[in-house]
Amino acid sequence: MQASQRTAFSGPTLIRLLTRLTDVDVPESRLSLSDRLSQWLGWTDAIALSTALTANPPAAPGARSGAHAEGDECARVRASLAKAIAGDSAFSVKRRNDAQETSVDYAFFRQRCLSLQQTMETSTGTVRARLRAMLATRSPAMTRLAMVDAVMEQSLSARERSLFATVPVLLGGHFERLRRAEQATLAANDAQHDTPGAWLDVFRKDLQSVMLAELDIRFQPVEGLLAALQAR
Numbered sequence: 001m002q003a004s005q006r007t008a009f010s011g012p013t014l015i016r017l018l019t020r021l022t023d024v025d026v027p028e029s030r031l032s033l034s035d036r037l038s039q040w041l042g043w044t045d046a047i048a049l050s051t052a053l054t055a056n057p058p059a060a061p062g063a064r065s066g067a068h069a070e071g072d073e074c075a076r077v078r079a080s081l082a083k084a085i086a087g088d089s090a091f092s093v094k095r096r097n098d099a100q101e102t103s104v105d106y107a108f109f110r111q112r113c114l115s116l117q118q119t120m121e122t123s124t125g126t127v128r129a130r131l132r133a134m135l136a137t138r139s140p141a142m143t144r145l146a147m148v149d150a151v152m153e154q155s156l157s158a159r160e161r162s163l164f165a166t167v168p169v170l171l172g173g174h175f176e177r178l179r180r181a182e183q184a185t186l187a188a189n190d191a192q193h194d195t196p197g198a199w200l201d202v203f204r205k206d207l208q209s210v211m212l213a214e215l216d217i218r219f220q221p222v223e224g225l226l227a228a229l230q231a232r
Helices: 013-021 033-040 043-054 067-086 098-103 106-135 140-189 198-218 220-231
Strands: none
Touching: 013 140, 013 198, 033 140, 043 140, 067 106, 067 198, 067 220, 106 140, 106 198, 106 220, 140 198, 140 220, 198 220
């Protein structure tokens, strides 16, 4: 089967992966980042953001742990999340059984996907809050940055959660297309000697790649705060 012409995205790996794996062809947005944010932020969010940007707070007193130690902790959390994704039961290649491969249900993979998303959201949120607290002990400018990040996280969390919720939905379509394609191929070729179930291994690898790409996006605010902390 020849692949149809699709819009070529230059954005994050997650977007490029989902574009390749799904049958949804969405034109790349021509809006700038600031224009998109203006559509996502309500007037109360805009006021809170303006207040944070114009504030001149004193640095909050507190213990100053080394930026290197914070970097090690961020790396540990990220590695732990990546290991959880790589080791999840949804991604393991199992011994094939004809009946099992034809009756497998996407609900299992959807549940694992949602569970991993919740784990990533909780873990990155905890690290992000910790970095903000550390920045607030550095200088008024760093305290202001921490305030802006807190406002952005609160303002965009609902939008972010809604967007990430579409990932399991899109993967469900990919799951069904792979299964139907193999069934059609086996029926057309009357392939008695072919081993059914290869499609499921392909799906598991694709699901793992998407989850790792989502982790990259979720960690971007963490990396930005960490870079600011290490620069001081």
